[in-house]
Amino acid sequence: MNVDVVDAQASSFTQGDGSSNCASDVAKPADRNANKVNLLGMTRKELETYFETIGEKKFRAAQVMKWIHQLGVTDFNEMTNLAGALREKLSRVAYVAAPEVVHREYSNDGTRKWVFRVGEGAGSLVETVLIPADGRKTLCISSQVGCALDCSFCSTGKQGFQRDLLPAEIIGQLWVANQSYMEDTPVGERTRTVTNVVMMGMGEPLLNFEPVVASMQLMLDDHAYGMSKRRVTLSTSGIVPMIDKLGDVIDVALAISLHAPNDELRNELVPINKKYPLVELMAAARRYVERGAPLSDKSAQHKAIQAKMAQKAAVTLDDDQDDALEPSRKKHVTIEYVMLDGVNDQPLHAKQLIQLLNGLPSKINLIPFNPFPHAPYGRSSRNRIMAFQKALSDAGYVCTVRTTRGDDIDAACGQLVGQVADRTRRAEKWKQKIVEHQNANTSKLDSTAYSTSGQRREILRTRGS
Ligand code: SAH
Numbered sequence: 394m395n396v397d398v399v400d401a402q403a404s405s406f407t408q409g410d411g412s413s414n415c416a417s418d419v420a421k422p423a424d425r426n427a428n429k430v431n432l433l434g435m436t437r438k439e440l441e442t443y444f445e446t447i448g449e450k451k452f453r454a455a456q457v458m459k460w461i462h463q464l465g466v467t468d469f470n471e472m473t474n475l476a477g478a479l480r481e482k483l484s485r486v487a488y489v490a491a492p493e494v495v496h497r498e499y500s501n502d503g504t505r506k507w508v509f510r511v512g513e514g515a516g517s518l519v520e521t522v523l524i525p526a527d528g529r530k531t532l533c534i535s536s537q538v539g540c541a542l543d544c545s546f547c548s549t550g551k552q553g554f555q556r557d558l559l560p561a562e563i564i565g566q567l568w569v570a571n572q573s574y575m576e577d578t579p580v581g582e583r584t585r586t587v588t589n590v591v592m593m594g595m596g597e598p599l600l601n602f603e604p605v606v607a608s609m610q611l612m613l614d615d616h617a618y619g620m621s622k623r624r625v626t627l628s629t630s631g632i633v634p635m636i637d638k639l640g641d642v643i644d645v646a647l648a649i650s651l652h653a654p655n656d657e658l659r660n661e662l663v664p665i666n667k668k669y670p671l672v673e674l675m676a677a678a679r680r681y682v683e684r685g686a687p688l689s690d691k692s693a694q695h696k697a698i699q700a701k702m703a704q705k706a707a708v709t710l711d712d713d714q715d716d717a718l719e720p721s722r723k724k725h726v727t728i729e730y731v732m733l734d735g736v737n738d739q740p741l742h743a744k745q746l747i748q749l750l751n752g753l754p755s756k757i758n759l760i761p762f763n764p765f766p767h768a769p770y771g772r773s774s775r776n777r778i779m780a781f782q783k784a785l786s787d788a789g790y791v792c793t794v795r796t797t798r799g800d801d802i803d804a805a806c807g808q809l810v811g812q813v814a815d816r817t818r819r820a821e822k823w824k825q826k827i828v829e830h831q832n833a834n835t836s837k838l839d840s841t842a843y844s845t846s847g848q849r850r851e852i853l854r855t856r857g858s
């Protein structure tokens with residue numbers, strides 16, 4: 394595994410196009426970019442309006458979006474289809490910057506993690522995880538710093554809520570992940586690598602509604618990431634009114650963190666259940682599924698694809714087109730269910746879950762509990778999880794078990810942030826020690842032995858041990 398704690402004093406941290414994105418550039422846009430606007434988190438509509446307000450044509454928005462999101466270019470001077478005067482103007486009034494990466498881990502099995510600093514202090518860190526599986530590369534994105542909802546099995550909940558992420562900080566996670574595959578690739582040959590996004594990192598996405606929706610609009614926009622709506626999933630603990638609101642403004646896949654099949658147990662595990670109990674949550678899930686593209690749209694799409702196939706044109710079907718070819722395939726909700734030893738994993742719970750889901754088009758994903766320090770639960774045994782899965786499958790449900798890949802890197806949400814915060818504090822202590830040492834022994838000190846890179850190696854070595 395390639396672990397990198399990015400030290401603010403380390404000279405350069407190359408990401409993406411390898412040009413101007415060294416950590417300190419991205420980290421401190423405030424000085425150079427004071428009074429400028431960050432274009433990274435703007436939707437197409439917002440960017441069109443922005444161009445009009447600076448006296449430019451609307452269509453520039455689509456051009457600039459392609460440079461930023463598809464080619465990973467942040468320097469306006471590299472946007473060669475813009476006139477020189479416009480590039481110069483943009484450099485004066487705007488900038489493009491993702492949040493600062495303070496830590497990254499690239500595992501040999503392809504898993505990648507990033508920790509971003511989105512403010513001052515160890516509490517202002519969020520994480521993003523990329524998991525490759527079955528030919529897909531799925532990115533798990535955070536929506537808030539911490540979370541206010543305090544689910545009893547979740548380490549993010551234990552950190553409390555710090556603040557909502559801005560659109561640039563949310564979409565910036567996807568931008569950085571794609572960038573990490575573009576390194577050393579000439580601009581003209583760059584492609585976006587992330588195939589799927591799940592809003593399952595830190596935070597409750599429906600409690601940071603507008604920035605999350607704006608970011609998902611960028612994910613779906615053909616001029617930005619152009620992802621299929623079935624490949625963008627929002628996961629919620631069940632903020633009922635916001636599920637309806639979500640369905641009003643965007644059509645993405647929905648996952649519900651259920652974790653318990655009755656109100657008594659769910660009140661304990663997911664306290665927001667006291668406000669929005671199961672009967673209301675299930676009704677909202679049903680309403681969400683019943684929305685979606687009308688069948689007539691699908692059959693039009695179906696005909697178009699068949700015509701293409703008849704012409705023997707090279708066609709790659711994405712999930713939407715699959716749906717069009719198979720209109721009977723219904724939209725569904727993914728039900729997430731964390732497996733807590735002896736708490737929610739008994740045969741009676743499986744039976745109650747089957748009754749609860751009756752009539753709701755759903756797929757169930759069992760998540761083996763990811764322990765964290767002082768967690769009041771244990772992970773259900775393999776046998777218990779298999780028995781639970783069998784009960785649901787026998788009742789006709791598609792039920793999968795989330796695999797835990799390389800436990801060292803596949804920490805539960807929020808866990809990695811805790812480790813990095815510890816290490817950052819350790820690094821601070823180190824620096825303090827060095828200063829004390831220098832003050833006491835100025836004449837004797839061999840400065841090279843205490844260089845920043847030395848500290849950095851020490852951090853990496855400690856982690857590896
Ligand atoms: N707040 C949203 C999305 C972020 S949590 C939600 O709750 O859905 C993403 C998923 O990780 C949720 O299903 C959550 O229940 C699960 N999760 C949180 N802590 C976990 C842990 N320690 N082990 C396994 N899954 C966990």
Ligand code: SF4
Nearest residue numbers: 540543544547550630
């Ligand atoms: Fe928040 Fe989701 Fe964690 Fe609950 S499970 S505390 S809603 S991040």
